[in-house]
Amino acid sequence: MKRIISITGMFLILACDPFVTEFPDSSDPVMFKAANASDTTYVYDSLAIKVVTWNIRFGIGRFPFFGDSCGDSVIADDRSVAANMAAIADTINAMDADIVLLQEVDLESKRTGYLNQVQYLLDNTYLNYGSYASMWEADYIPSDGVGRINTGNAILSKYELTNAERIQLRLRTDQSDLVQYFYLRRNIIKAKIPALSQSGKDFFAVNIHATAFATDDTKEQHINKYIEILGNIDAGGGIFVTGGDLNSVPPGS
Numbered sequence: 522m523k524r525i526i527s528i529t530g531m532f533l534i535l536a537c538d539p540f541v542t543e544f545p546d547s548s549d550p551v552m553f554k555a556a557n558a559s560d561t562t563y564v565y566d567s568l569a570i571k572v573v574t575w576n577i578r579f580g581i582g583r584f585p586f587f588g589d590s591c592g593d594s595v596i597a598d599d600r601s602v603a604a605n606m607a608a609i610a611d612t613i614n615a616m617d618a619d620i621v622l623l624q625e626v627d628l629e630s631k632r633t634g635y636l637n638q639v640q641y642l643l644d645n646t647y648l649n650y651g652s653y654a655s656m657w658e659a660d661y662i663p664s665d666g667v668g669r670i671n672t673g674n675a676i677l678s679k680y681e682l683t684n685a686e687r688i689q690l691r692l693r694t695d696q697s698d699l700v701q702y703f704y705l706r707r708n709i710i711k712a713k714i715p716a717l718s719q720s721g722k723d724f725f726a727v728n729i730h731a732t733a734f735a736t737d738d739t740k741e742q743h744i745n746k747y748i749e750i751l752g753n754i755d756a757g758g759g760i761f762v763t764g765g766d767l768n769s770v771p772p773g774s
Contacts, residue, residue, distance in 0.1 A: 541703055542658040550685045550710055551628075553651035555643035565680065565716050573616055574728070574764030576624040579633050579672055580606045599634040606638060610645040613677075620714070621648060621677040622728040624766040628653065631668035639675050648677040654687035654710040656730060662703060674708060674728045674765070680716035682726075690729075690746055695737040707732055707743065709750055709765075722760045727751060729765035740769070 580602050613621060623642075627633045639651045655673035662670050676682060688709040692701055709729045717724035727750060731743040744767070754761045 540659050540661050542655065544655075544687065544689050544706055544708070546689050548687045548689075550687045550712075551639075551653040551655075552682070552685060553639050553643055553653065555646075555649045555651075556640075557644070558649040570620070570717065570762065571616070571618040572620045572622070572726075572762045572764065573613075573618040574622040574624075574766075576730070576766045577609055577626060577638075579625050579627040579630070580609060580636075580638055581633065602633045602636060606636070606641055607645070610642055613642065613646045613648070617647070619679050619717075620726050620762060622726065622764045623675040623677065624728070624730040625672055626653065626675045628655070628671040628673075630670045630672060632670065635669075639677075642677060646677075648679055650678045650680065650682045652676045652682050652685040652710060652712045654708045656707050657705045659703065664703070674710045674730050676710055676712050676726050676728050678712075678714060678726065680714050682712040683715060685710065685712040688746070688750060690731070691739060691742045693732060693735045693737060693739045695735060695739070705732075709747060711750065711754075719760065722758055723754075725754050725759055725761040727754070727761055727763040727765075729763070729767065731765070731767045731769070733768040744769075 626638045628637050628639060629635045639653050642648065643651050653673060653675045655671055657673065658671045659669070661668055676685075688711065690707045690709065692706065693704065696704060707730055709727060711725055711727045714724050714726060727747075729743070729747050731747070732739045747765075751761060751763060
């Protein structure tokens with residue numbers, strides 16, 4: 522009996538530590554730098570800026586992931602993830618963009634072999650700096666063997682990123698408290714790029730990944746917050762480039 526009580530007590534103590542990371546309305550993203558980054562590699566030449574937005578689906582290609590309602594698989598094999606990530610890096614290098622806005626990037630998640638995909642892309646492309654904002658970070662997700670998960674949005678850039686901010690978007694209200702606790706915490710990530718400031722105006726890159734499956738007004742709330750953030754930059758005299766995955770199609774499409 523004492524052994525049962527001890528085990529139960531230990532479980533209750535461990536249960537005091539949250540499985541899932543929750544975020545305030547505004548927080549600092551995780552910052553990255555390429556292993557071979559050079560502070561003097563790229564200097565803006567006042568020509569056009571190329572910006573790319575890409576949902577890389579955490580490097581699994583057409584893998585039938587259960588969470589996308591296109592299959593029942595959970596853990597991708599390491600060889601496929603490595604091949605897909607190499608192809609993504611090659612494509613980014615071929616595009617030669619100044620700024621790359623990524624959605625669904627994994628950091629040390631069980632489903633993708635615990636690879637830090639932000640650092641991998643920086644170390645295998647010409648891009649130098651990165652900023653990452655998690656939308657789903659948990660030590661353990663009990664559903665379907667997901668286990669450890671950390672996935673979110675990232676801004677990658679040739680130029681240094683500063684004043685980065687993770688802006689929390691409203692959680693869905695059409696879920697039970699338990700489901701909501703373990704569910705996605707979507708966000709907007711914003712960063713200043715001093716090297717691209719023009720005519721005394723601060724330059725920002727803004728990336729969003731809005732809700733996909735909500736049946737309440739969450740999508741509208743996410744878009745409204747996105748418009749608000751961009752409006753605040755404009756009202757403050759700044760300029761911006763922006764993109765992301767709105768999980769929407771243009772009106773009339």
